[in-house]
């Protein structure tokens with residue numbers, strides 16, 4: 561297994577900043593040590609960030625984009641990584657990480673907590689606060705996941721599923737944007753990552769909520785495409801949404817002036833998938849609306865809802881509540897519903913939906929195998945559907 565992982569990783573040219581074998585012990589993120597005292601007795605040792613290995617705590621562009629991003633390394637993330645490193649040198653407390661998402665822990669965490677809370681409080685407006693919050697989350701995740709997670713599939717290297725994921729070309733008339741909450745970045749059970757694993761980062765593009773560089777790339781593309789070519793799949797029943805059929809059938813009430821029969825790349829349909837927990841998604845949607853106002857002069861982003869919803873996922877659902885909150889499932893549902901419309905029936909969208917389904921099965925198997933290997937009940941997953949989405 562280890563040999564396979566290394567071979568696969570090398571074949572894809574991943575950049576590891578740490579010797580692989582340091583992490584060959586059964587480190588896990590699911591039930592982390594929560595404090596210094598626990599960590600000394602835990603069977604899950606904290607991970608230490610040996611960022612000296614890459615020279616002064618620098619995150620290179622190659623490392624940043626290796627995780628799936630298309631943006632330049634965000635300036636604020638870079639600054640926070642530098643600040644963390646400086647704090648480590650100054651206080652002589654070594655950075656260590658553990659827990660879901662690679663949270664800071666131990667003595668360093670106590671010191672850093674004080675410092676970042678003070679910085680946060682001193683920031684005036686909520687936009688700046690969000691940017692700082694997002695950049696700090698991401699900086700910690702980047703450092704905590706280094707050498708531990710596979711950059712492509714975001715699973716622990718010992719669980720790497722990359723060799724089992726089959727790439728597929730998405731029809732050029734569709735582009736997905738994974739609008740991801742920083743807390744979902746580098747989460748092993750995130751499903752949004754599957755979309756660019758399958759379709760590539762140009763067809764399914766990551767945009768991190770609160771990261772200025774990412775949001776600029778997405779909104780530049782939306783401004784170029786025009787408002788009639790951008791939709792948000794927002795699974796909130798309170799939002800005003802249109803069905804796929806209402807939106808895309810010729811003669812439908814939507815887009816009367818610009819009925820979307822897509823034949824060339826300039827008329828790409830852009831779909832925003834909100835990739836965050838239920839409780840975070842409202843703030844993310846509100847930010848989209850604010851940015852829509854500065855782009856188009858009206859605080860409105862067209863929303864569409866899926867009529868098939870969870871039913872398309874039936875064969876994949878060992879648990880009844882794994883449905884629309886699952887980002888990959890939303891993409892599958894959308895492609896499947898578009899396929900049913902005559903205008904879209906010749907682009908192979910059904911096969912493209914199936915490719916994501918296959919990847920989702922692979923992810924589910926990898927997560928289940930991990931759980932079993934660690935001697936945990938897989939039924940826990942049935943009760944906590946958020947574990948997989």
Ligand SMILES: [Zn+2]
Pocket residue numbers: 710711712713714715720721722723
């Ligand atoms: Zn992998």
